[in-house]
Amino acid sequence: MIKAESLTKVYxxxxxxxxxxxxxxxxxxxxxxxxxxxxxxxxxxxxxxxIQPTSGHATVAGFDxxxxxxxxxxxxxxxxxxxxxxxxxxxxxxLDFIGDAKGHSRSLRKKYIADAMEHTGLQxxxxxxxxxxxxxxxxxxxxxxxxxxxPQVLILDEPTIGLDPQQVIEIRDLIxxxxxxxxxxxxxxxxxxxxxxxxxVIIINQGQxxxxxxxxxxxxxxxxxxxxxVVVKGPADDVRRKLNAMAGVTSVAVARKLDGNVxxxxxxxxxxxxxxxxxxxxxxxxxxxxxxxxTEGMTLExxxxxxxVSEKGVQEHAA
Amino acid sequence: xxxxxxxxxxRELRAYFQNPGVxxxxxxxxxxxxxxxYSGLAWFVRxxxxxxxxxxxxxxxxxxxxxxxxxxxxxxxxxxxFVIPLLTMRLFAEEKKSGTFELLVTCPVTxxxxxxxxxLAALSVVVAFLMLSGIFPLVFSRLGDPExxxxxxxxxxxxxxxxxxxxxxxxxxxLTENQIIAGVVTFFGLLAFYLVGDMGIGGMGAVSRVFExxxxxxxxxxxxxxxxxPEDITYFVAFAVGFLFLANNVLESRRWRV
Numbered sequence: 001m002i003k004a005e006s007l008t009k010v011y012x013x014x015x016x017x018x019x020x021x022x023x024x025x026x027x028x029x030x031x032x033x034x035x036x037x038x039x040x041x042x043x044x045x046x047x048x049x050x051i052q053p054t055s056g057h058a059t060v061a062g063f064d065x066x067x068x069x070x071x072x073x074x075x076x077x078x079x080x081x082x083x084x085x086x087x088x089x090x091x092x093x094x095l096d097f098i099g100d101a102k103g104h105s106r107s108l109r110k111k112y113i114a115d116a117m118e119h120t121g122l123q124x125x126x127x128x129x130x131x132x133x134x135x136x137x138x139x140x141x142x143x144x145x146x147x148x149x150x151p152q153v154l155i156l157d158e159p160t161i162g163l164d165p166q167q168v169i170e171i172r173d174l175i176x177x178x179x180x181x182x183x184x185x186x187x188x189x190x191x192x193x194x195x196x197x198x199x200x201v202i203i204i205n206q207g208q209x210x211x212x213x214x215x216x217x218x219x220x221x222x223x224x225x226x227x228x229x230v231v232v233k234g235p236a237d238d239v240r241r242k243l244n245a246m247a248g249v250t251s252v253a254v255a256r257k258l259d260g261n262v263x264x265x266x267x268x269x270x271x272x273x274x275x276x277x278x279x280x281x282x283x284x285x286x287x288x289x290x291x292x293x294x295t296e297g298m299t300l301e302x303x304x305x306x307x308x309v310s311e312k313g314v315q316e317h318a319a
Numbered sequence: 320x321x322x323x324x325x326x327x328x329x330r331e332l333r334a335y336f337q338n339p340g341v342x343x344x345x346x347x348x349x350x351x352x353x354x355x356x357y358s359g360l361a362w363f364v365r366x367x368x369x370x371x372x373x374x375x376x377x378x379x380x381x382x383x384x385x386x387x388x389x390x391x392x393x394x395x396x397x398x399x400x401f402v403i404p405l406l407t408m409r410l411f412a413e414e415k416k417s418g419t420f421e422l423l424v425t426c427p428v429t430x431x432x433x434x435x436x437x438x439l440a441a442l443s444v445v446v447a448f449l450m451l452s453g454i455f456p457l458v459f460s461r462l463g464d465p466e467x468x469x470x471x472x473x474x475x476x477x478x479x480x481x482x483x484x485x486x487x488x489x490x491x492x493x494l495t496e497n498q499i500i501a502g503v504v505t506f507f508g509l510l511a512f513y514l515v516g517d518m519g520i521g522g523m524g525a526v527s528r529v530f531e532x533x534x535x536x537x538x539x540x541x542x543x544x545x546x547x548x549p550e551d552i553t554y555f556v557a558f559a560v561g562f563l564f565l566a567n568n569v570l571e572s573r574r575w576r577v
Contacts, residue, residue, distance in 0.1 A: 084418030
């Protein structure tokens with residue numbers, strides 16, 4: 001549905017994005033993840049035909065964004081960053097204008113507006129001026145105009161920024177409901193959002209894609225060591241020594257001492273090694289009591305930090 | 320191909336009528352014009368009285384159209400220099416500043432749709448101003464005997480001047496996201512076109528003819544005198560079309576500009 005091939009955008013001497021490529025099938029939800037200024041908005045602006053790439057190509061539903069911009073724009077619902085709205089219009093008249101600009105007839109518009117307002121819960125404020133709405137409602141109006149007319153592709157730039165937690169949850173639910181019938185690209189710098197809503201993640205930093213894949217794939221690929229937490233009742237030093245001697249284990253540390261000879265150990269192992277069976281057998285075999293044993297996956301947050309924050313990570317994964 | 324002029328036009332016109340600044344501008348425009356009309360009439364009355372005394376010595380009656388009507392329209396066309404920048408400066412600059420421009424141009428509307436929709440909306444407001452200024456000819460018809468064909472020619476002239484000014488203002492508004500800058504550029508740009516005819520004075524014949532040919536005042540003077548010449552109409556239409564093309568080009572340039 002959406003295909004980007006080595007998109008590059010240069011502003012004067014600064015390169016906003018370099019060699020950004022990805023491919024998105026119909027019905028997929030893609031999350032753009034990156035710190036502020038990483039190039040998320042630039043990529044989205046190219047896809048929505050607001051700006052043209054310095055080099056590279058992109059197609060939306062088979063139409064080229066530079067040469068068939070009108071066809072592309074007919075198929076896209078776009079929520080720009082910051083939700084710019086005309087403050088002197090009411091919610092209903094604004095949505096009517098957007099429907100008109102999208103080229104829908106009066107009767108269709110009526111139906112589309114009713115649908116969009118229902119999806120976004122705007123009925124109660126339909127007659128209010130946009131300038132008088134709270135940030136959460138403005139965001140919903142932005143989403144309503146994006147989904148108006150049921151476009152095939154939704155491009156949402158920071159849809160949950162600046163909202164309170166309750167509103168964030170509502171907007172996320174809304175995106176989840178809208179997804180899968182449509183192809184969605186959303187950007188965020190909030191990590192849980194991506195793992196909650198997206199099928200596919202692209203981590204972008206300083207204009208370059210540093211990692212892409214499903215959230216699960218990223219987690220397993222980027223996880224270079226496994227962490228297993230073991231709670232054992234027994235002499236802490238002996239347990240530590242025993243665990244440390246096992247094949248595949250790289251280090252053992254006492255994470256926490258609990259009451260009465262019970263301690264929690266953090267066991268790090270090489271990637272791909274499952275040491276749980278060995279650890280359990282070893283501990284039980286030594287006559288200690290095994291109280292708890294679990295592996296810990298790396299959260300997307302940790303991956304993000306690993307990839308984006310450390311220069312080393314950037315180099316390794318860009319290569 | 321669908322240009323999408325109509326939705327843009329409708330929204331823009333609504334924005335004008337909801338904008339208190341437009342009403343303030345209108346009030347000032349009509350008051351200032353009205354004041355000049357009043358002083359023109361007062362002057363006319365004095366001249367009439369002077370002449371009446373002289374008539375016994377043999378001079379003819381005073382022409383009302385010559386003294387009052389033409390002056391009034393000259394004043395209105397001059398006031399347009401101030402009024403029209405105020406009306407057009409927000410057209411694109413405001414949208415660029417507030418960010419709504421991004422949403423607008425990512426809708427399936429063409430650049431020509433944007434330019435023409437906004438241009439026609441601003442022009443409609445100018446036409447509304449002109450219609451309200453119709454109060455002056457009404458007053459004239461009660462006080463004197465205006466030559467109606469001349470009044471018609473004056474209105475045609477003002478419409479043409481309005482078309483040209485609004486086109487220039489639309490163009491200036493595409494250049495910047497600062498409304499003040501757009502307004503100032505429009506005002507001084509139009510002032511330059513207004514005064515350029517005088518710049519050739521004392522120069523060589525050909526140069527001064529070129530300057531006069533470019534001058535807005537030169538071309539509107541004929542219409543105010545009641546002479547409708549094709550070259551004047553061509554001048555204003557070409558002026559408007561030219562600047563609308565430029566406005567469209569500026570909008571297109573955002574795509575490839577670095």
